[in-house]
Amino acid sequence: MALRVCSILSRLAQRSTPRPRISPSNLRHSSTANAARQWSTPLAKTIADAIATTGPISIAAYMRQCLTSPEGGYYTTNREGQDQFGQKGDFVTSPEISQIFGELLGIWLEVEWQLQGRKKHGVEIIEVGPGRGTLIDDILRVRALRPFLETHIAEPDKDSQQDGRGVEHRNPALRNAQKKLLCGDAPLEETTMGYQSISKYARLPITWCEDIRFVPNGRPLCHSRWIRPLIISTEADKTPFIFAHEFFDALPIHAFQSVPPSPSPSHTLATPTGPISLNRPSPEASKPQWRELLVTPTSPPSTFTSSASSPTSAYPKEPKDDFQLTLAKASNPSSLLLPSYSPRYKALLPHAGSIIEISPESHGYAAEFARRIGGSASSKSSTAQTSTPPAPHKANASGAALILDYGPSNTIPTSTLRGIRSHQLVSPFSSPGFVDLSADVDFTALVEAALGASENVEVHGPVEQGTFLEQMGIWDRADQLQRMLDKKGGESMRGRENFKKDGTMVEVDASGKSEEQERKKAIREAVERLVSRLPGRGMGTLYKALAIVPERGGRRPVGFGGDF
Numbered sequence: 197m198a199l200r201v202c203s204i205l206s207r208l209a210q211r212s213t214p215r216p217r218i219s220p221s222n223l224r225h226s227s228t229a230n231a232a233r234q235w236s237t238p239l240a241k242t243i244a245d246a247i248a249t250t251g252p253i254s255i256a257a258y259m260r261q262c263l264t265s266p267e268g269g270y271y272t273t274n275r276e277g278q279d280q281f282g283q284k285g286d287f288v289t290s291p292e293i294s295q296i297f298g299e300l301l302g303i304w305l306e307v308e309w310q311l312q313g314r315k316k317h318g319v320e321i322i323e324v325g326p327g328r329g330t331l332i333d334d335i336l337r338v339r340a341l342r343p344f345l346e347t348h349i350a351e352p353d354k355d356s357q358q359d360g361r362g363v364e365h366r367n368p369a370l371r372n373a374q375k376k377l378l379c380g381d382a383p384l385e386e387t388t389m390g391y392q393s394i395s396k397y398a399r400l401p402i403t404w405c406e407d408i409r410f411v412p413n414g415r416p417l418c419h420s421r422w423i424r425p426l427i428i429s430t431e432a433d434k435t436p437f438i439f440a441h442e443f444f445d446a447l448p449i450h451a452f453q454s455v456p457p458s459p460s461p462s463h464t465l466a467t468p469t470g471p472i473s474l475n476r477p478s479p480e481a482s483k484p485q486w487r488e489l490l491v492t493p494t495s496p497p498s499t500f501t502s503s504a505s506s507p508t509s510a511y512p513k514e515p516k517d518d519f520q521l522t523l524a525k526a527s528n529p530s531s532l533l534l535p536s537y538s539p540r541y542k543a544l545l546p547h548a549g550s551i552i553e554i555s556p557e558s559h560g561y562a563a564e565f566a567r568r569i570g571g572s573a574s575s576k577s578s579t580a581q582t583s584t585p586p587a588p589h590k591a592n593a594s595g596a597a598l599i600l601d602y603g604p605s606n607t608i609p610t611s612t613l614r615g616i617r618s619h620q621l622v623s624p625f626s627s628p629g630f631v632d633l634s635a636d637v638d639f640t641a642l643v644e645a646a647l648g649a650s651e652n653v654e655v656h657g658p659v660e661q662g663t664f665l666e667q668m669g670i671w672d673r674a675d676q677l678q679r680m681l682d683k684k685g686g687e688s689m690r691g692r693e694n695f696k697k698d699g700t701m702v703e704v705d706a707s708g709k710s711e712e713q714e715r716k717k718a719i720r721e722a723v724e725r726l727v728s729r730l731p732g733r734g735m736g737t738l739y740k741a742l743a744i745v746p747e748r749g750g751r752r753p754v755g756f757g758g759d760f
Contacts, residue, residue: 233496239268239629240518244493252490252522254530255613256448256555259633263446268629271370288619289442290600290661290735291331294722296677298334300668301598305335305437307754308596312435312746315594320436324561325443329374335439336378336397371404378402433590436568438597440561444642445601445634447557449613451489452531453523456548457482484545486531487524491625494520519625538644540608553609553635562642563649565597566744570652593652593746596753602739603637605658612636639742646744656743656756662727662736664755674723678716 235241243261247253263270290297309315323332371391375384379393379402391404494517524531534554535541544550571590603609615624615631624633639658646655657664728734743753752758 236516236518236627237268237629239265240627242267243491243628244518247492252492252524254450254488255491255521256450256557258491258519258628259446259448259613262628262631262633265629270629270632273629289327289330290726290739291334291441293725294719295334296670296673296723297665297726298331299338299673300665300670301331301439301441302335302338304598304668304753304755305596306338307760308437308745311753312594312596315435318434320434320595321439322436323439323441325440325446326370326374328370329377331439331441333377336395336400374404375402434568435594436597437595438565438568440565440597440599440601442601444555444558444561444599444637445603446632447555447561449553449555449609449635450530450534451521451551451553451611451613452486452535453489454545454548454550455485455487455523457484484548485527486535486541486545487526488528488531489521489551490524491519492522494518494625516627517623517625518628538641540640544608551610553612553638554641555635555638558637559641559645562599562645562744566646566650566653569593569595569597569744570650570746573649573651590652593650595746597744599642599742599744600661600664600739601637602735603639605740606640608640609636609638637740639740642742652747653744654747654750656745656753658740658742659756660729660737661739661741662729662734664741665727665736667755667757670723670727674719677719681712681715 233241233244235244239261242265243253243258246261261269264272266272305321309319321332321335323335326332372384375391375393378395378397380396382394382396384391384393387403393402394400395402534556535545535552537554537559541552541554544552570593603612612635613624613633614635615622615626615633617627617631622631624631643655646653725734727736729736741755743756745753754760
């Protein structure tokens with residue numbers, strides 16, 4: 197959801213990954229103190245009141261509140277004059293930088309469909325995390341896809357309904373923006389599932405769902421209230437093509453730190469009525485343990501008191517932060533369960549001070565994508581972290597998922613939670629509800645979850661975004677657009693390349709002719725921004741691409757070393 201501008205990319209490229217020790221905090225706070233304190237936003241007070249009642253909360257719970265709370269969440273609250281996306285908002289995404297990005301993903305879909313035998317029935321196009329709908333609009337606009345869509349999606353079988361894209365959305369403003377872009381003046385009709393309209397491309401039906409429970413034969417991917425769009429159908433004969441662009445980075449994370457065994461384990465247990473002697477110390481006391489990093493309010497001198505050793509945070513802290521991270525004083529269910537899923541986490545446990553970030557919801561989505569493509573794995577081999585019922589049996593694996601996001605290729609993210617506001621990195625603990633939050637994606641964890649969920653899929657990547665787009669022919673398409681400028685004066689361009697590098701519009705002279713050289717330069721600069729590997733200059737290295745496809749003996753998809 198973030199890291200869209202060069203200034204942010206530069207700061208990220210230069211940023212080292214800190215691994216400081218985070219000490220337990222002895223903060224004392226009360227609801228009375230919270231009421232007297234001036235919080236930066238109403239949502240900050242709501243979160244602080246909840247912590248005063250229930251105790252410190254996980255980063256995952258904090259992220260959910262900040263992003264999706266009905267009382268001031270970043271994506272669920274419409275504020276006059278505020279737009280999260282674009283030059284005037286908080287961040288710019290790849291589809292908004294250049295129309296070529298979405299067009300190449302449309303070509304990727306077309307190639308995969310052809311490689312899988314040009315299915316005639318049950319084909320779905322699904323996007324999770326659609327934003328304003330820019331990406332799916334470019335995908336559907338690809339001229340080569342129109343006959344395919346008209347034949348295989350826009351004309352459903354009489355015995356089954358086929359939808360181009362299913363969306364769960366609780367933000368009417370974003371839903372309306374998507375509808376206007378994708379469907380134009382076509383009416384938006386309320387149905388038993390939510391809302392439905394007809395796309396301006398090939399009259400493709402598009403459905404928005406207020407809640408996954410309204411979807412026939414559907415089931416939730418995760419048990420959380422999340423504004424992201426989910427998938428419409430679970431019929432075994434479906435062929436879903438799933439796109440997840442900058443979706444996983446906004447899913448909630450848990451963070452854990454390894455603590456060494458106590459040199460002299462206590463033989464007493466502290467209780468509200470006093471210490472209780474233990475007959476024998478816990479065997480866990482002699483082993484390293486994972487402790488969760490929890491969110492607590494910061495402590496203004498006037499209302500809070502703290503111990504002499506105050507905690508230090510692995511994340512940036514600013515004077516106006518409402519919250520901070522503290523280390524749990526003991527293991528909790530999350531710290532006992534989540535790091536046990538992968539040998540990668542277990543290998544770091546003996547190294548005191550190691551910090552890891554885990555996103556169970558991300559694992560659940562990757563597993564669900566794999567099951568929809570390849571069917572469920574046997575119960576003995578499945579290791580995916582999900583509590584959803586098994587997927588229907590699928591006789592033949594079909595479909596594909598393409599994930600594009602940012603994060604390390606083969607290491608565990610650590611201390612990557614960040615806030616973004618007005619195209620700048622800010623503390624994730626300031627101005628809750630007014631700041632976008634994101635964290636690096638653990639691509640290796642997504643691979644493990646997908647392969648553990650279905651025996652009939654294979655995963656390719658991650659590869660750098662620059663490599664993927666260049667193999668897909670991004671420079672050839674850029675040259676084509678420039679030639680079209682010479683022939684038609686730019687009539688076939690979407691208009692996003694009509695921006696200069698600084699975000700200002702290219703000037704048009706009084707006769708109506710554009711400054712073609714400036715537009716051509718803007719096309720090249722947009723492509724360079726998407727593929728450049730230079731630190732601080734582009735997104736080619738930071739962003740990665742990952743593909744989940746049916747098992748086919750390791751034959752690589754296009755963009756991942758395969759060819760057309």
